[in-house]
Amino acid sequence: MKKLTLTALLSCILAACTVSEPQQAVVYGDKQSPQWQQQLQQLNRIQAYRSNGQLGYISPEERFSTRFDWQFVNDQSYQLHLSSSLSASTLTFRMTPQGLIVTDNKGNLRAASNAGELLKEIVGMEFPIQLFSYWLKGQPQGTNDYQITPQNVLAKLSYRLNGQQWSATYSDYYSEQLPPLPKDILIDGQRQQLKIRIDDWTF
Numbered sequence: 001m002k003k004l005t006l007t008a009l010l011s012c013i014l015a016a017c018t019v020s021e022p023q024q025a026v027v028y029g030d031k032q033s034p035q036w037q038q039q040l041q042q043l044n045r046i047q048a049y050r051s052n053g054q055l056g057y058i059s060p061e062e063r064f065s066t067r068f069d070w071q072f073v074n075d076q077s078y079q080l081h082l083s084s085s086l087s088a089s090t091l092t093f094r095m096t097p098q099g100l101i102v103t104d105n106k107g108n109l110r111a112a113s114n115a116g117e118l119l120k121e122i123v124g125m126e127f128p129i130q131l132f133s134y135w136l137k138g139q140p141q142g143t144n145d146y147q148i149t150p151q152n153v154l155a156k157l158s159y160r161l162n163g164q165q166w167s168a169t170y171s172d173y174y175s176e177q178l179p180p181l182p183k184d185i186l187i188d189g190q191r192q193q194l195k196i197r198i199d200d201w202t203f
Contacts (some may be wrong), residue, residue: 029148029152029155048203050201051136052200053199055194057193059192076095077096080093091104095115100112100129138180153170168187
């Protein structure tokens, strides 16, 4: 009996007594609920808006962090301004009815009518920029593949662009706002990740 107890004790020590906690099942809300439909209606009413915060980019080749300032008027008029806290470097993406214009603090300018191709050429990835303004405020535009939380805000969404799968996961909201708006978002494009922390909303 003592030998058996000692053997069991040694086995426990060698295994570092690892006991894995059972993972709790993720609970999602009902996308047909009146509360979620009301949230969607309130998000639709937010037309022009502005947000700013921190954006982190991670890929196998590089990673960086930058401040961002996003100003949205409509689908043909918006601007994303990126600035470094460590240098004077800036990069501005400005959408116009004629296409996308990209400028930096050194006076370089690029423009193209096809925003997707120019974005891929500059940052090395295809990105559904036409949907970014909706995803940023927690609105699953362009896809029915999404889930909501029991609190009736967007939990996650999936979107396929030219064979590449994109997903967005919403981990925190400014719940005191009406409507509640995202605070922390992770956008994953298989080989690239965007980590977004939103500090301020104006609309």
